[in-house]
Amino acid sequence: MVFSSLLFIFLFFTVTVTVYYALPKRFRNGFLLAVNLLFYGYGEPVFVLLMIFSITLNWCSGLLLQKCSDNKTKQRIILIVNVLVNIGLLGYFKYAGFVCGMLRHIPGLSELAIPEIALPIGISFYTFQTMSYVIDVYRGDCRVQKSFVAFGAYVSLFPQLIAGPIVRYHDVADQLDTRHENFAEFDKGVKIFLVGLAKKVLIANRMGQLWDVLRADEEAGLVAAWVGILAYSLQIYFDFSGYSDMAIGLGHMFGFDFLKNFDYPYISKSITEFWRRWHISLGTWFREYVYIPLGGNRKGKVRQILNIFVVWALTGLWHGASWNFVFWGVYFGILLTIEKLFLLKVLKKLPAFISHIYTLFLVVISWIFFYFETTDGIFSFMGRLFSLADGWVSQNAAATILTSLPLLLIAIVACTPLAKTIRQKLENKAFVPVTDALAGVASLLLSVGSLVYDSYNPFLYFRF
Amino acid sequence: MKKLYQHLSSVVFLVLVFVLMLLFIVLPKQEYSSNEKRVLSDFPAVSAQSVFDGSFGTAFETYLSDHFPLRSFFVGLNSYYQLMLGNNGATGIYKGADGYLFSKPEALKADRLTRNTGYLSTFAEKNNLNAALLAVPTAGYILDEKLPAVHEEYVDEEAFALIQNSLAGRMPLIDMRNTFRSAQEQIYYRTDHHITSAGSYLCYQAICNQFGLQPVQRSSFSVQTSEDFYGTTYSRSGLWFTKPDTVEIWKDENLSVKVYVSEDGSEDWTHDGLFFMHHLDADDQYPVFLDGNHGYVHIRNENATGGKLLIVKDSYAHCLTGFLAAHYSDIYMIDLRYYKLSISPLVAEKGIDSVLFVYGLDNLMTDSNIAWLE
Known part of the structure; x- marks a missing residue:
């Protein structure tokens, strides 16, 4: 779904804003997570699963990093594995065709099939966001997000899901837990x-x-x-x-x-x-x-x-x-x-x-x-x-x-x-x-x- | 109150989006858009498959924009906004002087044009028919003094030269350009791309001249008018404040014909006379002439002494064909966009001796159905 569409402005937005403000604050992150996935899944429903996987992976990575906070080596391994998986996903969905195309120039590989993989919308944006979170936690620049719902809402936040801006976790960490919505x-x-x-x-x-x-x-x-x-x-x-x-x-x-x-x-x-x-x-x-x-x-x-x-x-x-x-x-x-x-x-x-x-x-x-x-x-x-x-x-x-x-x-x-x-x-x-x-x-x-x-x-x- | 005033932007914004949303939900849905001449989309079927492959989403967006509240208001708003920004022609239609609306020029498609004219003359030669082609020039070319100052070029000059070259020695071309240029009457509708009854009469005279017929005098017709005609260029333009056009019905009281209509030559239903008056009450009045687009129309005039004429055509022929009915006992009017059978058997079976091809120049350059003519 894009913002500059009748569907977004007149149905998605109106319903979301109504329910959001009708709900007590403690339910709002959960509601946001739900509508984020709806927003994302509307165009390409299968990639919602990828999104949920990405949220889960990085949320768990954060928790693990915290658990190993006294062991720098373990932390480093967790970080490396996490970054490799994140980059791997992005690489698979976005660059596999490109890389195979290059490999074909190597003698003997000229028949290599070029995989046709659909690019999940916004993957370049949200992969960078989740990586910023794990790296920030590793560096101690921000606290671990214990709530899966709040973390999920951050990764999939519909306003910046598809085309940014790329919101670094530590810039919105506080707002995820306490926001002061007001008329102004x-x-x-x-x-x-x-x-x-x-x-x-x-x-x-x-x-x-x-x-x-x-x-x-x-x-x-x-x-x-x-x-x-x-x-x-x-x-x-x-x-x-x-x-x-x-x-x-x-x-x-x-x-x-x-x-x-x-x-x-x-x-x-x-x-x-x-x-x-x-x-x-x-x-x-x-x-x-x-x-x-x-x-x-x-x-x-x-x-x-x-x-x-x-x-x-x-x-x-x-x-x-x-x-x-x-x-x-x-x-x-x-x-x-x-x-x-x-x-x-x-x-x-x-x-x-x-x-x-x-x-x-x-x-x-x-x-x-x-x-x-x-x-x-x-x-x-x-x-x-x-x-x-x-x-x-x-x-x-x-x-x-x-x-x-x-x-x-x-x-x-x-x-x-x-x-x-x-x-x-x-x-x-x-x-x-x-x-x-x-x-x-x-x-x-x-x-x-x-x-x-x-x-x-x-x-x-x-x-x- | 003060707070509301300070935040007037969001108040107005919320009111607008919520009101339009409610209107969308509440208002009854139209099935057909007469402006666009198409059936509007139905609410898409919901199934696990359609939701998961995303096709439901796409179809629902089409449904939403098809049934958006105040749709023609918004279309008009867009058209006038573009016009105000100096973008005359943004909708594919130029707003010209004196209430004239013009379709923007087609690019010259020399290849298709010469192929199409080739198909036509080959057909006439193969069937040994007395033949002629009437290519109706574009309104923008003829009425260039009414075009907006900034406009793209109409290609009639090059196109007619190509047609003449490709037809040379094979089939005569009836070229109305000079006649139309010097005519005093309104030749083209202001709000539609077709030619008026007066314009069609001029074509009729030229056709008679070509086929050696004596045209019916202009004074023999009684003229009835319909004053509130909005044609297809109007619908496409979105310029809703354009003044309406006039349709003239030229009736020859001495002429009595029967019209047989179908899509495939089976003569499904008949009608007395050339004019289908009930269309004058509809949004589009042009189908008053021979009921608009059909694959096959047969006009029978029992009192006529002439032979049998085949007209292969697009909708530019609808008005002028009526004039020719005075001369031919049978006119078979075929539209290749809808009639999908081969025509040579029809020519043999009915004993047709002449063929007239009538096409608007734009269609002659772009139509891909002419290739099927045989």
Whole structure:
């Protein structure tokens, strides 16, 4: 189930919120666990079993770690086994096909069958969450969760189950046991949710359509190719950050406080800054559980650069089981290394607009590696970006671009904190509740209009 | 009270989602959507299998969006919102000047187009028929001055050139482009993709010219109008505030025909006269002409002296076929989308001597049923 669907908003949400608040507090985690599994199982019922297995495994691992708290060796073994099983599950469901495909290049294995394994939705997200718990317990960064129900509710928590943010256990440990749901938090959540809904349905879906049209028309010309990849860049951002907003908003409605996942990434002045603002929870996870344990920057420059590349190859691979994602990750690894070595200092001295153009250019180009899974696809699209073989822009592509231009401009402005700044200036004005509510109603009704009108609602991050 | 005002966003949000949910549960479910011309989905069957393979979930979501409360309000809201954002054509329909709605252009499909015209002329040659093709140009091409300033290109120019090339020396093409361009009357419906009775009359004249017939004078017809016609481009557009169109029924009082209708040539039921007036009370009025889409329609005129005519067509033919009934004792009108038998035996059995192909240009470029013509 996705949030940007009629089913979620009008049936799942309404029923869940009603029952949740009707129940006494002590039953709420149990209820959440039940609806989480329903939410998850609605689309792919069999994978609920996998989810329950994962919850049980990691909950037991936590208890075992506590039991062996006086024996570091035993603890270490438990941790290693746990991480291996977690990674093994993720590897089996997500990477088996990819690995077999590679093995086929080895002489004698060329006939190796490539298994067709369906990817359980959200497995990349919840596997990272459960690992964060076990590692935190092992390190003594948080206390063991004794309640199976509370732990299960955490792992399967429906707002962030499918597309993050990746909530580390120690960030919500207290909220699992005692939450202070209240009207003000709820109201805050509704507003964030509706902003996210508009981002996803009114902007990302339309940008996706624009990208599809301009990409498919191979003779559309150079300008069309650039507008196309720009539309895709906007689609990815509004899709993903819109979904994160909806997750964070829903979290507030049920008394959870998740950390923000996107912080206006497209206004960055360097790639380093971009990755501090883009998918923050993933970057944090890799820093905390991979980069720093590998030694981070404490073991010399060479080791640091090696660590950066390990992290970025893994980050790329996390996004998808295919070489283009590895390349995409390494591309950023290279850029980040160059910036660390000297470029960051140079960028700081340059006028801001040059840094912005530098960053945006490299980020937009990176989405080509992200989108196209084959080198043929990448090169032929690159060719369209940098060659006038098909002219500047075909007449039909020009019509497509012009009809989308108002929304493109709105989307570009919405990438900046302008609206947020204006809204903050007005914070204590008496009319603000009315204007907020009107904006919210507009977001809801127009999104519902769009959802009712077309079935064009594929959610990009389902692949991960 | 103050607290409610401070949190107005969530109050309004909760009211809206709960009211719409209750409406969905309470309101009676429609079985048929006349705007979309389709049966809406039933509540999906629940079984262990359908729940566990996820198919129940998918079907239920379709059910929910099919029966969502205030559905046409939301569709309209979306259409006007897109229009306001400058995205004229977002629904596949352009809003043009003077209340005209246009289907967006199809891309040129040269391969299918020439194959289709090839099938048609081969059929005529094989059966030794006196033949012609009438390809009706698109409304957007003819009425280009009414299109929105920003629009994609209609491909009629290239398409007609391709047709002419592929038919050269095999079969005449009846090309209405110049006639339509210079006509004073309303040739295309504003809210539908079809041509009006006036437009069909012009086609009829051109067909008569091609087949050596003397067309019935325009003054012989008495015209009856129906003022509240909303056609298919209207339904697709979601632009509910568009003003309604007019359907004209051109009746020749001296003409008396019987119409036999079925899907497979068995002549299941008959009807007196060319016009099926009860459709004027329905949402879609275009089927007033020969009852809309059927595989097989036979029009018998006992007083006519001409021979027997086969019309292989799409729905653009429905109105103009009526005019031809004055000349032919029997007209057999076949729609290949529904009629799945071979036609050559029919030609032999009935003693048909002429064939007229009538297709809208878009259909001629995209239809995959013409390949089955034999």
